[in-house]
Amino acid sequence: AQKITQTQPGMFVQEKEAVTLDCTYDTSDPSYGLFWYKQPSSGEMIFLIYQGSYDQQNATEGRYSLNFQKARKSANLVISASQLGDSAMYFCAMREAQGGSEKLVFGKGTKLTVNP
């Protein structure tokens, strides 16, 4: 069963506008963590923001904020004041315990294009 679902293969936004990238997840574990990563064409995964399942407030990091709706199992990324450099692939991921390890389970990603 798919544990992270990103339903938007591609999104377009005008420079300086805000954009929301969707992510839903599935888990029966009461304790979990959700991440968003940015992947430019160079390939490196850049950490953006983290939300813990017990965090009372939505996470924010500069222009990035996470709209966490626990009951709906959604963790959408909001990018405010988009910049041309925000054009990239964006991946939602969930930390999952497996034996003694903790792995990240990724969605298929959303390609964001920021237009001038």
Place this chain on the structure above:
Amino acid sequence: ETGVTQSPTHLIKTRGQQVTLRCSSQSGHNTVSWYQQALGQGPQFIFQYYREEENGRGNFPPRFSGLQFPNYSSELNVNALELDDSALYLCASSLMRDNEQFFGPGTRLTVL
């Protein structure tokens, strides 16, 4: 603070060959995870090493193996390469049970 580095950047191999990819973890990090990212997909967990021991493995065959060294750097070895092994291989380092995994730039492997 030195970030995660990987070598080589690109690699071309033929089917049936063997390959070794290398990763140097971020200073102070004792855990290294390897991921395979096929074209158009999200990364898939291969395995994780903690203090030189494999402590978790994804759904990959035994021909994918690894090592972690006392300085916490790591190798990923793939034997009997198949065409489907063509992918971007990402290494991530962290402190065990820390919230954030720091990724390297990846090694792009092409199998012909």
